[in-house]
Amino acid sequence: MTDSAQGRSEPDGASYPAEGRTLEKGYAGGAARRALGDPATRGRTTIADGVVEKIAGLAARDVVGVHAMGTGLSRTFGAVRDRVPGGGRSVSRGVKAEVGEVQTALDLDIVVDYGVSIVDVARAVRENVIAAVERMTGLEVVEVNVAVGDVKLPDEEDEDEQVRVQ
Incomplete structure (x- = not known):
C-alpha cells in the first residue's frame, strides 16, 4: 500500500x-x-520565570561571600514578610529571570560580606547559577548580570534584626 x-x-x-x-x-x-x-x-515543557528565579536564588546564596539577596527596600519588606505567619522566606528575592523557550537571562541583586573580593564573588555567583539553572532546566543561560548593592560590615546589625513587627 x-x-x-x-x-x-x-x-x-x-x-x-x-x-x-x-x-x-x-x-x-x-x-x-x-x-x-x-x-x-511528544509534547512541550514550559518553565515559569519563578521556577528559574528560585533555582538561581538558591544557587547564588550558596556562594561564600554572598550575605543577602535583593535591594535595600526589598530586603526590608522581605524581613517584615518573613516574620508574618505564613509569609515564608522568599528564595527568589533579588532575582529577576526572563525565560524563553530554550534560553534564559538573569539579573541578581546581592549584598556581599566585607573583605571578600567582589569580582571573585560575582564570578562564583555566575558560575554557580549557570550550572544549577542549566542542569535543572535544560535552558541555556545567556547572561547573568550581578549588581552588588551593598557591603555587609562586620559591626552592622542585619536588617532582619532591625525590623520589629509588633
Whole structure:
C-alpha cells in the first residue's frame, strides 16, 4: 500500500489513517513507537520565570561571600514578610529571570560580606547559577548580570534584626 487519502503503510505492514495517527486495538508495541516517534518528543515543557528565579536564588546564596539577596527596600519588606505567619522566606528575592523557550537571562541583586573580593564573588555567583539553572532546566543561560548593592560590615546589625513587627 502507498500513501493515499485512505491510509499509509509502514515497512512492517502496520497501517493507520493518513489524516491522523490513531491507535487501534492490536496496533501497539514497536510499530506504535516508530509511528509516533520518541516519547520524549511528544509534547512541550514550559518553565515559569519563578521556577528559574528560585533555582538561581538558591544557587547564588550558596556562594561564600554572598550575605543577602535583593535591594535595600526589598530586603526590608522581605524581613517584615518573613516574620508574618505564613509569609515564608522568599528564595527568589533579588532575582529577576526572563525565560524563553530554550534560553534564559538573569539579573541578581546581592549584598556581599566585607573583605571578600567582589569580582571573585560575582564570578562564583555566575558560575554557580549557570550550572544549577542549566542542569535543572535544560535552558541555556545567556547572561547573568550581578549588581552588588551593598557591603555587609562586620559591626552592622542585619536588617532582619532591625525590623520589629509588633
